[in-house]
Amino acid sequence: MDRTFSRIKTQSLNRLDLSKKGSVDEDIEHVVSLLNSCEQFFTTSSCSGRIILIDGAAGSSDAHKQNCVWLFVSHQKCTCDDLMSGLSRSCGDAVLKFEPFVLHVQCRRLEDAQLLHSVAVNSGFRNSGLTVGKTGKIVSAVRSTHGLEVPLSRHGKLLVDEDYIQFLTQTANQKMEENLRRVQRFFQNLQSAVLAERQQIPDSPGTQEHQDSQHTHKKGRRGGQGSNKQNQLNVYKLRHQHETDGCHGYGASSLPELDDCLDLFT
Amino acid sequence: MDRTFSRIKTQSLNRLDLSKKGSVDEDIEHVVSLLNSCEQFFTTSSCSGRIILIDGAAGSSDAHKQNCVWLFVSHQKCTCDDLMSGLSRSCGDAVLKFEPFVLHVQCRRLEDAQLLHSVAVNSGFRNSGLTVGKTGKIVSAVRSTHGLEVPLSRHGKLLVDEDYIQFLTQTANQKMEENLRRVQRFFQNLQSAVLAERQQIPDSPGTQEHQDSQHTHKKGRRGGQGSNKQNQLNVYKLRHQHETDGCHGYGASSLPELDDCLDLFT
Numbered sequence: 001m002d003r004t005f006s007r008i009k010t011q012s013l014n015r016l017d018l019s020k021k022g023s024v025d026e027d028i029e030h031v032v033s034l035l036n037s038c039e040q041f042f043t044t045s046s047c048s049g050r051i052i053l054i055d056g057a058a059g060s061s062d063a064h065k066q067n068c069v070w071l072f073v074s075h076q077k078c079t080c081d082d083l084m085s086g087l088s089r090s091c092g093d094a095v096l097k098f099e100p101f102v103l104h105v106q107c108r109r110l111e112d113a114q115l116l117h118s119v120a121v122n123s124g125f126r127n128s129g130l131t132v133g134k135t136g137k138i139v140s141a142v143r144s145t146h147g148l149e150v151p152l153s154r155h156g157k158l159l160v161d162e163d164y165i166q167f168l169t170q171t172a173n174q175k176m177e178e179n180l181r182r183v184q185r186f187f188q189n190l191q192s193a194v195l196a197e198r199q200q201i202p203d204s205p206g207t208q209e210h211q212d213s214q215h216t217h218k219k220g221r222r223g224g225q226g227s228n229k230q231n232q233l234n235v236y237k238l239r240h241q242h243e244t245d246g247c248h249g250y251g252a253s254s255l256p257e258l259d260d261c262l263d264l265f266t
Numbered sequence: 267m268d269r270t271f272s273r274i275k276t277q278s279l280n281r282l283d284l285s286k287k288g289s290v291d292e293d294i295e296h297v298v299s300l301l302n303s304c305e306q307f308f309t310t311s312s313c314s315g316r317i318i319l320i321d322g323a324a325g326s327s328d329a330h331k332q333n334c335v336w337l338f339v340s341h342q343k344c345t346c347d348d349l350m351s352g353l354s355r356s357c358g359d360a361v362l363k364f365e366p367f368v369l370h371v372q373c374r375r376l377e378d379a380q381l382l383h384s385v386a387v388n389s390g391f392r393n394s395g396l397t398v399g400k401t402g403k404i405v406s407a408v409r410s411t412h413g414l415e416v417p418l419s420r421h422g423k424l425l426v427d428e429d430y431i432q433f434l435t436q437t438a439n440q441k442m443e444e445n446l447r448r449v450q451r452f453f454q455n456l457q458s459a460v461l462a463e464r465q466q467i468p469d470s471p472g473t474q475e476h477q478d479s480q481h482t483h484k485k486g487r488r489g490g491q492g493s494n495k496q497n498q499l500n501v502y503k504l505r506h507q508h509e510t511d512g513c514h515g516y517g518a519s520s521l522p523e524l525d526d527c528l529d530l531f532t
Binding site: 110113114117127128129130131132133134141143147148149150151154159160163164167168171 | 376379380383393394395396397398399400407409413414415416417420425426429430433434437
Protein backbone atom coordinates (compact mmCIF):
# COMPACT_ATOMS: atom_id res chain seq x y z
CA MET A 1 0.00 0.00 0.00
CA ASP A 2 2.77 2.44 1.00
CA ARG A 3 4.76 1.47 -2.06
CA THR A 4 1.69 1.95 -4.25
CA PHE A 5 1.04 5.39 -2.75
CA SER A 6 4.66 6.35 -3.29
CA ARG A 7 4.45 5.29 -6.95
CA ILE A 8 1.23 7.24 -7.54
CA LYS A 9 2.79 10.26 -5.84
CA THR A 10 5.82 10.13 -8.12
CA GLN A 11 3.61 9.73 -11.20
CA SER A 12 1.38 12.59 -10.16
CA LEU A 13 4.21 15.00 -9.37
CA ASN A 14 5.89 14.18 -12.68
CA ARG A 15 2.74 14.83 -14.66
CA LEU A 16 2.16 18.07 -16.55
CA ASP A 17 0.41 20.83 -14.65
CA LEU A 18 -2.81 21.12 -16.62
CA SER A 19 -3.99 24.39 -15.12
CA LYS A 20 -4.22 27.53 -17.27
CA LYS A 21 -1.43 29.07 -15.22
CA GLY A 22 0.72 25.94 -15.33
CA SER A 23 2.48 26.46 -12.01
CA VAL A 24 1.96 26.68 -8.26
CA ASP A 25 1.02 30.19 -7.08
CA GLU A 26 4.01 31.97 -5.57
CA ASP A 27 2.35 32.73 -2.22
CA ILE A 28 1.77 29.05 -1.44
CA GLU A 29 4.90 27.44 -2.88
CA HIS A 30 6.17 26.86 0.68
CA VAL A 31 2.93 25.15 1.69
CA VAL A 32 2.90 22.90 -1.39
CA SER A 33 6.60 22.09 -0.91
CA LEU A 34 6.14 21.22 2.75
CA LEU A 35 3.28 18.86 1.92
CA ASN A 36 5.17 17.21 -0.93
CA SER A 37 8.19 16.73 1.34
CA CYS A 38 6.05 14.49 3.58
CA GLU A 39 5.87 10.88 2.42
CA GLN A 40 2.19 10.64 3.36
CA PHE A 41 0.98 13.56 1.21
CA PHE A 42 1.06 15.02 -2.27
CA THR A 43 -0.84 17.98 -3.67
CA THR A 44 -3.11 17.54 -6.67
CA SER A 45 -4.41 21.09 -7.10
CA SER A 46 -4.10 24.45 -5.41
CA CYS A 47 -4.90 28.15 -5.65
CA SER A 48 -3.45 30.77 -3.33
CA GLY A 49 -6.59 32.88 -3.59
CA ARG A 50 -7.63 35.27 -6.35
CA ILE A 51 -9.70 38.25 -7.38
CA ILE A 52 -11.59 37.40 -10.54
CA LEU A 53 -13.99 39.30 -12.77
CA ILE A 54 -16.02 37.06 -15.04
CA ASP A 55 -18.54 37.89 -17.73
CA GLY A 56 -21.40 35.40 -17.78
CA ALA A 57 -23.87 34.78 -20.56
CA ALA A 58 -26.29 37.72 -20.52
CA GLY A 59 -29.52 36.92 -18.74
CA SER A 60 -28.40 33.52 -17.48
CA SER A 61 -29.33 33.02 -13.85
CA ASP A 62 -26.69 30.44 -13.21
CA ALA A 63 -23.91 30.82 -15.74
CA HIS A 64 -21.45 27.98 -15.65
CA LYS A 65 -17.79 28.85 -15.62
CA GLN A 66 -17.33 27.11 -18.97
CA ASN A 67 -19.44 29.77 -20.70
CA CYS A 68 -17.78 32.69 -19.01
CA VAL A 69 -15.17 35.14 -20.25
CA TRP A 70 -12.49 36.10 -17.74
CA LEU A 71 -12.31 39.88 -17.81
CA PHE A 72 -9.63 40.06 -15.12
CA VAL A 73 -7.84 37.70 -12.76
CA SER A 74 -5.16 38.38 -10.16
CA HIS A 75 -3.55 36.32 -7.42
CA GLN A 76 -2.32 39.54 -5.87
CA LYS A 77 -4.10 42.72 -4.79
CA CYS A 78 -5.76 44.74 -7.55
CA THR A 79 -6.52 48.39 -8.29
CA CYS A 80 -9.82 50.08 -9.06
CA ASP A 81 -8.46 50.75 -12.57
CA ASP A 82 -7.91 47.01 -13.12
CA LEU A 83 -11.56 46.36 -12.35
CA MET A 84 -12.91 49.36 -14.31
CA SER A 85 -10.82 48.33 -17.29
CA GLY A 86 -12.15 44.75 -17.12
CA LEU A 87 -15.72 45.99 -16.71
CA SER A 88 -15.42 48.19 -19.78
CA ARG A 89 -15.09 44.98 -21.83
CA SER A 90 -18.19 43.34 -20.32
CA CYS A 91 -20.95 42.56 -22.78
CA GLY A 92 -22.82 40.10 -20.55
CA ASP A 93 -23.40 39.86 -16.81
CA ALA A 94 -20.12 40.61 -15.02
CA VAL A 95 -19.52 39.33 -11.49
CA LEU A 96 -16.62 40.15 -9.18
CA LYS A 97 -15.46 37.29 -6.99
CA PHE A 98 -12.88 36.84 -4.33
CA GLU A 99 -12.04 33.14 -4.18
CA PRO A 100 -9.92 32.14 -1.19
CA PHE A 101 -7.07 29.62 -0.87
CA VAL A 102 -8.01 26.10 -1.93
CA LEU A 103 -5.87 22.99 -1.81
CA HIS A 104 -6.39 19.32 -2.63
CA VAL A 105 -4.01 16.82 -1.09
CA GLN A 106 -3.98 13.10 -1.76
CA CYS A 107 -3.19 11.23 1.46
CA ARG A 108 -1.67 7.80 2.08
CA ARG A 109 -3.97 6.70 4.90
CA LEU A 110 -7.14 7.97 6.51
CA GLU A 111 -5.17 9.01 9.63
CA ASP A 112 -2.96 11.23 7.48
CA ALA A 113 -6.04 12.88 5.98
CA GLN A 114 -7.51 13.37 9.46
CA LEU A 115 -4.34 15.11 10.61
CA LEU A 116 -4.42 17.47 7.65
CA HIS A 117 -8.13 18.09 8.10
CA SER A 118 -7.75 19.06 11.74
CA VAL A 119 -4.86 21.38 10.88
CA ALA A 120 -7.04 23.00 8.20
CA VAL A 121 -10.09 23.45 10.42
CA ASN A 122 -7.99 24.71 13.31
CA SER A 123 -6.36 27.26 10.99
CA GLY A 124 -9.75 28.71 10.02
CA PHE A 125 -10.53 26.69 6.88
CA ARG A 126 -13.93 25.61 8.08
CA ASN A 127 -15.26 24.25 4.78
CA SER A 128 -12.53 21.63 4.56
CA GLY A 129 -13.40 17.98 4.08
CA LEU A 130 -12.24 14.59 2.92
CA THR A 131 -13.16 12.56 -0.13
CA VAL A 132 -12.74 8.79 0.05
CA GLY A 133 -13.10 7.08 -3.32
CA LYS A 134 -14.43 3.60 -3.87
CA THR A 135 -10.96 2.37 -4.74
CA GLY A 136 -9.53 3.84 -1.55
CA LYS A 137 -8.15 7.10 -2.89
CA ILE A 138 -8.20 9.64 -0.05
CA VAL A 139 -8.15 13.36 -0.80
CA SER A 140 -8.22 16.11 1.81
CA ALA A 141 -9.64 19.41 0.53
CA VAL A 142 -8.76 22.63 2.36
CA ARG A 143 -11.44 25.28 1.87
CA SER A 144 -12.55 28.52 3.45
CA THR A 145 -15.90 30.25 3.81
CA HIS A 146 -14.22 33.59 3.18
CA GLY A 147 -15.62 34.88 -0.16
CA LEU A 148 -17.09 37.76 -2.13
CA GLU A 149 -19.49 37.50 -5.07
CA VAL A 150 -20.87 40.75 -6.44
CA PRO A 151 -22.88 41.11 -9.68
CA LEU A 152 -21.73 44.34 -11.36
CA SER A 153 -23.15 44.55 -14.85
CA ARG A 154 -26.22 43.38 -16.73
CA HIS A 155 -26.11 42.92 -20.52
CA GLY A 156 -22.82 44.85 -20.47
CA LYS A 157 -24.29 47.82 -18.60
CA LEU A 158 -22.62 48.79 -15.31
CA LEU A 159 -25.10 48.71 -12.39
CA VAL A 160 -23.06 50.64 -9.83
CA ASP A 161 -20.86 53.75 -9.77
CA GLU A 162 -17.08 54.02 -9.66
CA ASP A 163 -17.02 54.90 -5.94
CA TYR A 164 -18.58 51.53 -5.24
CA ILE A 165 -15.97 49.77 -7.40
CA GLN A 166 -13.32 51.62 -5.41
CA PHE A 167 -14.88 50.35 -2.19
CA LEU A 168 -15.04 46.80 -3.57
CA THR A 169 -11.37 46.99 -4.55
CA GLN A 170 -10.47 47.74 -0.92
CA THR A 171 -12.77 44.98 0.32
CA ALA A 172 -11.31 42.39 -2.07
CA ASN A 173 -7.76 43.43 -1.17
CA GLN A 174 -8.53 43.16 2.55
CA LYS A 175 -9.91 39.67 1.94
CA MET A 176 -6.72 38.78 0.08
CA GLU A 177 -4.66 39.94 3.08
CA GLU A 178 -6.79 37.99 5.56
CA ASN A 179 -6.59 34.95 3.27
CA LEU A 180 -2.78 35.05 3.28
CA ARG A 181 -2.78 35.37 7.09
CA ARG A 182 -4.87 32.19 7.25
CA VAL A 183 -2.54 30.44 4.78
CA GLN A 184 0.39 31.35 7.02
CA ARG A 185 -1.44 30.02 10.07
CA PHE A 186 -2.15 26.80 8.17
CA PHE A 187 1.52 26.52 7.21
CA GLN A 188 2.71 27.02 10.79
CA ASN A 189 0.18 24.58 12.23
CA LEU A 190 1.08 22.06 9.54
CA GLN A 191 4.79 22.39 10.35
CA SER A 192 4.04 21.79 14.04
CA ALA A 193 1.81 18.81 13.33
CA VAL A 194 4.32 17.19 10.98
CA LEU A 195 7.12 17.79 13.47
CA ALA A 196 5.07 16.38 16.35
CA GLU A 197 4.28 13.30 14.29
CA ARG A 198 7.92 12.76 13.35
CA GLN A 199 8.93 13.07 17.00
CA GLN A 200 6.35 10.45 17.96
CA ILE A 201 7.78 7.99 15.41
CA PRO A 202 11.55 8.63 15.69
CA ASP A 203 12.64 5.81 13.38
CA SER A 204 9.75 5.88 10.97
CA PRO A 205 11.06 4.33 7.75
CA GLY A 206 11.51 6.78 4.94
CA THR A 207 10.77 9.89 6.96
CA GLN A 208 14.24 11.35 6.76
CA GLU A 209 14.61 10.25 3.19
CA HIS A 210 11.43 12.10 2.23
CA GLN A 211 12.34 15.06 4.36
CA ASP A 212 15.46 15.45 2.28
CA SER A 213 13.95 14.50 -1.07
CA GLN A 214 13.85 16.87 -4.00
CA HIS A 215 10.62 18.04 -5.53
CA THR A 216 10.30 17.30 -9.17
CA HIS A 217 8.33 20.29 -10.35
CA LYS A 218 8.07 22.94 -7.72
CA LYS A 219 9.73 26.27 -8.31
CA GLY A 220 10.78 26.91 -4.72
CA ARG A 221 10.61 25.57 -1.23
CA ARG A 222 10.45 28.64 0.95
CA GLY A 223 10.14 27.74 4.59
CA GLY A 224 9.25 24.13 3.95
CA GLN A 225 12.36 22.65 5.50
CA GLY A 226 12.72 24.46 8.77
CA SER A 227 11.42 22.73 11.88
CA ASN A 228 10.19 25.91 13.50
CA LYS A 229 10.24 25.05 17.20
CA GLN A 230 8.45 28.23 18.17
CA ASN A 231 5.39 26.84 16.44
CA GLN A 232 5.06 23.66 18.39
CA LEU A 233 1.45 24.31 19.20
CA ASN A 234 -0.58 21.23 19.82
CA VAL A 235 -3.04 21.77 17.01
CA TYR A 236 -5.42 19.26 18.46
CA LYS A 237 -5.95 21.35 21.55
CA LEU A 238 -7.46 24.29 19.75
CA ARG A 239 -11.15 24.34 20.25
CA HIS A 240 -13.97 25.73 18.15
CA GLN A 241 -17.31 27.15 18.94
CA HIS A 242 -20.34 25.46 17.48
CA GLU A 243 -22.34 27.80 15.33
CA THR A 244 -25.90 27.02 14.48
CA ASP A 245 -26.69 30.39 12.97
CA GLY A 246 -30.42 30.14 13.09
CA CYS A 247 -30.91 26.90 11.20
CA HIS A 248 -31.52 23.37 12.41
CA GLY A 249 -28.72 22.05 14.61
CA TYR A 250 -28.53 19.77 17.59
CA GLY A 251 -26.32 20.45 20.57
CA ALA A 252 -23.46 18.01 20.56
CA SER A 253 -21.71 19.01 23.75
CA SER A 254 -22.97 16.04 25.70
CA LEU A 255 -22.12 13.50 23.04
CA PRO A 256 -19.61 11.03 24.49
CA GLU A 257 -18.03 10.70 21.05
CA LEU A 258 -17.34 14.40 20.73
CA ASP A 259 -13.84 15.02 19.46
CA ASP A 260 -11.88 17.84 20.93
CA CYS A 261 -10.41 18.76 17.60
CA LEU A 262 -13.14 18.43 15.04
CA ASP A 263 -16.28 20.42 14.88
CA LEU A 264 -19.63 18.96 13.86
CA PHE A 265 -20.41 22.17 12.08
CA THR A 266 -17.33 22.56 9.94
CA MET B 267 -20.57 -0.66 16.70
CA ASP B 268 -23.99 -0.70 15.02
CA ARG B 269 -25.69 -0.76 18.40
CA THR B 270 -23.53 2.14 19.56
CA PHE B 271 -24.38 4.14 16.45
CA SER B 272 -28.05 3.41 16.93
CA ARG B 273 -27.87 4.61 20.54
CA ILE B 274 -26.05 7.82 19.58
CA LYS B 275 -28.60 8.40 16.83
CA THR B 276 -31.50 8.07 19.25
CA GLN B 277 -29.80 10.39 21.75
CA SER B 278 -29.06 12.97 19.10
CA LEU B 279 -32.54 12.98 17.60
CA ASN B 280 -34.08 13.29 21.06
CA ARG B 281 -31.89 16.24 21.95
CA LEU B 282 -33.17 19.81 21.83
CA ASP B 283 -32.69 21.64 18.55
CA LEU B 284 -30.30 24.40 19.64
CA SER B 285 -30.60 26.54 16.52
CA LYS B 286 -32.17 29.99 16.69
CA LYS B 287 -35.05 28.76 14.56
CA GLY B 288 -35.49 25.54 16.57
CA SER B 289 -36.79 23.39 13.73
CA VAL B 290 -35.92 21.87 10.36
CA ASP B 291 -36.59 24.23 7.43
CA GLU B 292 -39.83 23.33 5.66
CA ASP B 293 -38.28 22.94 2.21
CA ILE B 294 -35.95 20.16 3.33
CA GLU B 295 -38.09 18.27 5.82
CA HIS B 296 -38.46 15.43 3.30
CA VAL B 297 -34.68 15.20 2.85
CA VAL B 298 -34.03 15.17 6.60
CA SER B 299 -36.81 12.60 7.14
CA LEU B 300 -35.49 10.32 4.41
CA LEU B 301 -32.00 10.40 5.92
CA ASN B 302 -33.26 9.78 9.44
CA SER B 303 -35.36 6.85 8.20
CA CYS B 304 -32.12 5.11 7.16
CA GLU B 305 -30.44 3.19 9.95
CA GLN B 306 -26.98 4.26 8.76
CA PHE B 307 -27.59 8.03 8.92
CA PHE B 308 -28.83 10.83 11.12
CA THR B 309 -28.77 14.56 10.50
CA THR B 310 -27.00 16.84 12.96
CA SER B 311 -27.60 20.22 11.32
CA SER B 312 -29.20 21.64 8.20
CA CYS B 313 -30.28 24.79 6.41
CA SER B 314 -32.46 24.80 3.30
CA GLY B 315 -30.74 27.93 1.98
CA ARG B 316 -31.35 31.54 2.95
CA ILE B 317 -31.11 35.18 2.01
CA ILE B 318 -29.49 37.08 4.85
CA LEU B 319 -28.62 40.72 5.44
CA ILE B 320 -26.09 41.21 8.22
CA ASP B 321 -24.67 44.37 9.73
CA GLY B 322 -21.01 43.95 10.64
CA ALA B 323 -18.96 46.09 12.98
CA ALA B 324 -18.22 49.33 11.11
CA GLY B 325 -14.77 49.37 9.57
CA SER B 326 -13.97 45.75 10.39
CA SER B 327 -12.44 43.97 7.43
CA ASP B 328 -13.45 40.55 8.60
CA ALA B 329 -16.38 40.83 10.96
CA HIS B 330 -17.20 37.57 12.65
CA LYS B 331 -20.79 36.47 12.67
CA GLN B 332 -20.83 36.68 16.45
CA ASN B 333 -20.48 40.46 16.28
CA CYS B 334 -23.08 40.95 13.57
CA VAL B 335 -26.66 42.11 13.75
CA TRP B 336 -29.08 40.25 11.50
CA LEU B 337 -31.05 42.93 9.64
CA PHE B 338 -33.08 40.43 7.66
CA VAL B 339 -33.20 36.67 7.11
CA SER B 340 -35.48 34.57 4.95
CA HIS B 341 -35.55 30.92 3.90
CA GLN B 342 -37.92 31.89 1.10
CA LYS B 343 -37.72 34.45 -1.69
CA CYS B 344 -37.61 38.08 -0.62
CA THR B 345 -38.75 41.44 -1.97
CA CYS B 346 -36.79 44.61 -2.64
CA ASP B 347 -38.77 46.25 0.19
CA ASP B 348 -37.57 43.57 2.63
CA LEU B 349 -33.97 44.43 1.81
CA MET B 350 -34.49 48.22 1.75
CA SER B 351 -36.23 48.03 5.10
CA GLY B 352 -33.36 45.99 6.58
CA LEU B 353 -30.78 48.34 5.10
CA SER B 354 -32.51 51.37 6.63
CA ARG B 355 -31.58 49.93 10.05
CA SER B 356 -27.91 49.45 9.18
CA CYS B 357 -25.46 51.44 11.27
CA GLY B 358 -22.38 49.42 10.39
CA ASP B 359 -21.23 47.60 7.25
CA ALA B 360 -24.20 45.70 5.82
CA VAL B 361 -23.63 42.69 3.57
CA LEU B 362 -26.22 40.73 1.59
CA LYS B 363 -25.57 37.01 1.36
CA PHE B 364 -27.23 34.10 -0.29
CA GLU B 365 -26.21 30.97 1.59
CA PRO B 366 -27.16 27.72 -0.13
CA PHE B 367 -28.41 24.41 1.30
CA VAL B 368 -26.10 22.88 3.87
CA LEU B 369 -26.48 19.59 5.66
CA HIS B 370 -24.41 17.60 8.15
CA VAL B 371 -25.11 13.90 8.48
CA GLN B 372 -23.48 11.55 10.95
CA CYS B 373 -22.84 8.19 9.30
CA ARG B 374 -22.48 4.69 10.75
CA ARG B 375 -19.57 3.53 8.59
CA LEU B 376 -17.17 5.11 6.13
CA GLU B 377 -18.94 3.34 3.24
CA ASP B 378 -22.21 5.01 4.23
CA ALA B 379 -20.52 8.41 4.23
CA GLN B 380 -18.98 7.67 0.82
CA LEU B 381 -22.40 6.83 -0.60
CA LEU B 382 -23.85 10.07 0.69
CA HIS B 383 -20.84 12.04 -0.52
CA SER B 384 -21.11 10.70 -4.06
CA VAL B 385 -24.85 11.45 -4.11
CA ALA B 386 -24.08 15.01 -2.98
CA VAL B 387 -21.32 15.62 -5.52
CA ASN B 388 -23.35 14.07 -8.33
CA SER B 389 -26.28 16.32 -7.44
CA GLY B 390 -24.16 19.45 -7.83
CA PHE B 391 -22.94 19.99 -4.25
CA ARG B 392 -19.30 20.17 -5.19
CA ASN B 393 -17.97 21.51 -1.88
CA SER B 394 -19.14 18.47 0.03
CA GLY B 395 -16.73 16.50 2.19
CA LEU B 396 -16.34 14.11 5.08
CA THR B 397 -15.02 14.65 8.56
CA VAL B 398 -13.59 11.65 10.40
CA GLY B 399 -12.95 12.31 14.07
CA LYS B 400 -10.19 10.72 16.13
CA THR B 401 -12.76 8.65 17.98
CA GLY B 402 -14.25 7.39 14.73
CA LYS B 403 -17.17 9.77 14.39
CA ILE B 404 -17.93 10.16 10.69
CA VAL B 405 -19.83 13.20 9.42
CA SER B 406 -20.70 13.88 5.79
CA ALA B 407 -21.19 17.58 4.99
CA VAL B 408 -23.21 18.54 1.92
CA ARG B 409 -22.18 21.96 0.60
CA SER B 410 -22.52 24.00 -2.55
CA THR B 411 -20.37 26.63 -4.22
CA HIS B 412 -23.49 28.56 -5.15
CA GLY B 413 -23.35 31.84 -3.20
CA LEU B 414 -23.69 35.61 -3.22
CA GLU B 415 -21.90 38.06 -0.94
CA VAL B 416 -22.41 41.75 -1.64
CA PRO B 417 -21.27 44.60 0.63
CA LEU B 418 -24.03 47.25 0.58
CA SER B 419 -23.39 49.86 3.22
CA ARG B 420 -20.41 51.42 4.99
CA HIS B 421 -20.83 52.97 8.45
CA GLY B 422 -24.59 52.78 7.89
CA LYS B 423 -24.47 54.68 4.55
CA LEU B 424 -25.89 52.88 1.51
CA LEU B 425 -23.29 52.51 -1.27
CA VAL B 426 -25.63 51.64 -4.15
CA ASP B 427 -28.99 52.81 -5.47
CA GLU B 428 -32.39 51.17 -5.16
CA ASP B 429 -32.35 49.87 -8.75
CA TYR B 430 -29.30 47.81 -7.86
CA ILE B 431 -31.05 46.44 -4.76
CA GLN B 432 -33.97 45.51 -7.02
CA PHE B 433 -31.54 43.66 -9.31
CA LEU B 434 -29.93 41.89 -6.35
CA THR B 435 -33.35 40.81 -5.10
CA GLN B 436 -33.98 39.08 -8.44
CA THR B 437 -30.51 37.54 -8.39
CA ALA B 438 -30.89 36.21 -4.84
CA ASN B 439 -34.36 34.83 -5.62
CA GLN B 440 -33.04 33.08 -8.74
CA LYS B 441 -30.28 31.54 -6.64
CA MET B 442 -32.88 30.36 -4.16
CA GLU B 443 -34.83 28.68 -7.00
CA GLU B 444 -31.71 27.01 -8.40
CA ASN B 445 -30.77 25.91 -4.88
CA LEU B 446 -34.13 24.19 -4.39
CA ARG B 447 -33.77 22.45 -7.78
CA ARG B 448 -30.44 21.07 -6.57
CA VAL B 449 -31.97 20.00 -3.26
CA GLN B 450 -34.65 18.13 -5.20
CA ARG B 451 -32.00 16.46 -7.37
CA PHE B 452 -30.13 15.46 -4.20
CA PHE B 453 -33.34 14.04 -2.73
CA GLN B 454 -34.11 11.99 -5.84
CA ASN B 455 -30.56 10.68 -6.18
CA LEU B 456 -30.54 9.83 -2.48
CA GLN B 457 -33.82 7.91 -2.80
CA SER B 458 -32.39 5.94 -5.72
CA ALA B 459 -29.13 5.20 -3.91
CA VAL B 460 -30.89 4.08 -0.74
CA LEU B 461 -33.27 1.90 -2.75
CA ALA B 462 -30.42 0.36 -4.76
CA GLU B 463 -28.58 -0.42 -1.55
CA ARG B 464 -31.63 -2.02 0.05
CA GLN B 465 -32.14 -4.14 -3.05
CA GLN B 466 -28.55 -5.33 -2.89
CA ILE B 467 -29.03 -6.44 0.73
CA PRO B 468 -32.58 -7.88 0.68
CA ASP B 469 -32.58 -9.19 4.24
CA SER B 470 -30.44 -6.55 5.83
CA PRO B 471 -31.32 -6.61 9.56
CA GLY B 472 -33.26 -3.64 10.72
CA THR B 473 -33.75 -2.08 7.31
CA GLN B 474 -37.50 -2.48 7.25
CA GLU B 475 -37.77 -1.62 10.89
CA HIS B 476 -35.94 1.66 10.30
CA GLN B 477 -37.84 2.32 7.13
CA ASP B 478 -41.02 2.25 9.15
CA SER B 479 -39.71 3.95 12.27
CA GLN B 480 -41.10 7.20 13.55
CA HIS B 481 -38.98 10.32 13.78
CA THR B 482 -38.92 11.81 17.18
CA HIS B 483 -38.68 15.49 16.36
CA LYS B 484 -39.38 16.18 12.75
CA LYS B 485 -42.47 18.13 11.84
CA GLY B 486 -43.24 16.26 8.64
CA ARG B 487 -42.01 13.53 6.37
CA ARG B 488 -43.02 14.67 2.92
CA GLY B 489 -41.85 12.26 0.29
CA GLY B 490 -39.44 10.45 2.55
CA GLN B 491 -41.20 7.10 2.46
CA GLY B 492 -41.89 6.56 -1.21
CA SER B 493 -39.46 4.39 -3.12
CA ASN B 494 -39.68 6.35 -6.34
CA LYS B 495 -38.83 3.77 -8.98
CA GLN B 496 -38.68 6.38 -11.72
CA ASN B 497 -35.57 7.72 -10.09
CA GLN B 498 -33.48 4.61 -10.16
CA LEU B 499 -30.54 6.36 -11.71
CA ASN B 500 -27.24 4.78 -10.99
CA VAL B 501 -25.73 7.76 -9.24
CA TYR B 502 -22.25 6.35 -9.51
CA LYS B 503 -22.34 6.50 -13.27
CA LEU B 504 -22.68 10.23 -13.49
CA ARG B 505 -19.41 11.77 -14.47
CA HIS B 506 -17.91 15.15 -13.74
CA GLN B 507 -15.58 17.37 -15.60
CA HIS B 508 -12.34 18.31 -13.94
CA GLU B 509 -11.97 22.04 -13.59
CA THR B 510 -8.61 23.56 -12.99
CA ASP B 511 -9.73 27.15 -13.55
CA GLY B 512 -6.33 28.62 -14.05
CA CYS B 513 -4.67 27.49 -10.84
CA HIS B 514 -2.30 24.62 -10.15
CA GLY B 515 -3.82 21.23 -10.94
CA TYR B 516 -2.46 17.96 -12.25
CA GLY B 517 -4.28 15.89 -14.81
CA ALA B 518 -5.61 12.79 -13.16
CA SER B 519 -7.13 11.06 -16.15
CA SER B 520 -4.34 8.54 -16.46
CA LEU B 521 -4.30 7.67 -12.78
CA PRO B 522 -5.14 3.97 -12.40
CA GLU B 523 -6.86 4.76 -9.10
CA LEU B 524 -9.22 7.29 -10.63
CA ASP B 525 -12.78 6.74 -9.44
CA ASP B 526 -15.57 7.13 -11.86
CA CYS B 527 -17.79 8.70 -9.26
CA LEU B 528 -15.64 11.07 -7.29
CA ASP B 529 -13.85 14.06 -8.61
CA LEU B 530 -10.41 15.10 -7.46
CA PHE B 531 -11.47 18.69 -7.71
CA THR B 532 -14.61 18.61 -5.65
